[in-house]
Amino acid sequence: MQAQEAKLDEIIVKWKRDRSYLIEMLQDVQEHYRYIPQQVARQLATELDVPLNRIFHIATFYQGFSLQPRGKYPVAVCTGTACHVKGGTRILENIMRDLELEQEGQATPDGLFSVESVRCLGCCGLAPVVTVGGEVYGDTSSVKMIKILQRQKKKKQAS
Ligand code: FES
Structure with missing residues (x-):
């Protein structure tokens, strides 16, 4: 304190x-x-x-601020036009479901992740785009992102 x-x-x-x-x-x-x-x-x-x-x-x-605790690795799922057309909104829904999160911005019980949608991450050519803790994942999918998050979770549990 x-x-x-x-x-x-x-x-x-x-x-x-x-x-x-x-x-x-x-x-x-x-x-x-x-x-x-x-x-x-x-x-x-x-x-x-x-x-x-x-x-x-x-x-x-400003989207960069939050009034509730974010996860250690904030997940930003782009739902801007280019990403939405390539399934960004579906990725958002699937990640939220997999992490058992009911609302955007809420942190997982272990404090590792929180998920939010963003309007454009400025790299539309890589759509659909997701960032995890600031790291950019382009041309991604729900399956790829869920695997990446599970891998990060295991890494954290092992350390
Ligand atoms: S719309 Fe997703 S990066 Fe621009």
Whole structure:
């Protein structure tokens, strides 16, 4: 807990000098906690003298932020036009079903994965595209992605 507070203090000191860096500060919070905890949002609002609703607006507007804990390896399934046409939405549904997740953004009970759809990952030529922990998998399928996630899970359990 003290380490968490020390890290938050470090983030605040790093960005406090200029409130226009609020997004960058929230990126650091998101990276550290894997989400924006409500009590941290409140503390930032107080310490920076920024309206709490401004922080929540940013945290809910940008897909990079989450108000609930994400998995250690966030899975982003592209459902943009090129990927949708090549089965992206089906991949999303099948991965969610395989991981027994009821809603996007929810983390698996072991905290390893969370799954979200995204509009375009900027590499439409590789459609359908999925990223796992930032690693890009192109020209993929439900079967391939489920195998990749199972492999990562086994690797993590073995370590
Ligand atoms: S639509 Fe999927 S990467 Fe662009």
